[in-house]
Amino acid sequence: MAALANSFLSPESSRLKPGELSTGTTIMAVPFPGGVVLGADSRVSTGTYIANRTSDKIAQLSSKIFCCRSGSAADTQALTDYVRFYLQQWEVETGRNATVKVAAHLMRKICYQNKDNLSAGVIVGGWDEVDGGSVYNIPLGGTMIKMDCAIGGSGSTYIYGLTDALHKPNMTKAETVAMVKKSISHAMARDGSSGGIIRTCIVDESGVEREYIPGNQLPYGP
Template identity: 25%
Template sequence: MFDTLINADMRPVGHHFQPYADNGGTVVALAGPDFVVIGSDTRLSTGFQILTRDQTKLFELTPKCILGSTGCWCDILTFRKVLDARLTMYSQDHNKTISTPALAQLLSNMLYNKRFFPYYITNIVAGLDTDGRGCIFSYDPVGHCERNTYTAGGSSSALIQPLLDSQVGLKNQEGVPARDLTLESAKNLIKDVFISASERDIYCGDSVDIRIVTKDGIQTETMALRRD
């Protein structure tokens, strides 16, 4: 159907269909040899309005896996509801909890199944793999999946990703030996990048929700950010 029609006066009339909204939010994840740390801000906004200052973008899927989602909040809630149903079916069919790599593939298949009318969200899956190593999977809206050791998604990703490339990935640095992140340095780095992002991105702020996944389970920490 044409998006421009001609009325009786032969003047063009535009018709637009915009089903999506961008409610902001940022997620950052870092993986180590036996842990993964993922954080999100808690500001949920639309345009120049703040809807709430206390809404995390992180969801615990298994005792070893966290999902971080940003973008259209109604799509996030719908996707979470469908994903919960699929995880319940998996546990009942196989009589075990799904592993993080298998869950990452399931999420990719679900996103690809909606490729003609995709969820308007950015997803990051962070957890421990079957060997107990930290792993991170990042996605585009139609399901392309990539395993990483660090990544950022959401409204501040263009600000944070170059910093992670420099400090964690050591991109374009010669003579700098590669090193594994420690848990303490990963937590401090996530706090630092959110403090920096909140200075430049109005859709990132209020506080940071941080989840640390280890073999002992999931721990939670919070840190205040600027509220203006």
């Protein structure tokens, strides 16, 4: 059977050793006065194979704190589970709601301490009573940077100029949502590892609002 299977492989492919498969995504988070908007595509790929067309890459860490995941799906799912558990424990012990900064520091610590074993780039964003809406970018390696506009994943390399052009200080909630949707849709058009639908999450003092945009309704226009 092994000989039969190998007969269908080219000489070059039969010499290839098993290795890591390329993965890709597009994630984004932008704060606005009074809240934050998080967005992500939904394609999960393993090399050239699309494993999931409608994955949810925006994970909830606390009541008003969320995390956009990129990199290895297994690694980022484990990370968010750990951080969610520790935040729940912290809130019970202190009797207070966790802040976005606390959640981001905890995520950064776990990422940094395990940087040689993880493939995970995340964006932590949400609303709290101390800072309002805030966003922290935690790329590969465990650095943590507070940002006014955070993008990540393979699709982000295609939209740096677009986000610089669209982003401006003190945008309204509607303007921020429109920017996130437009930026991610353009990344999905260019990046073969990003696709599917766009999921957004709007977090402010009043609560959480989730939405998705089907692939045939993406805002590609100017």
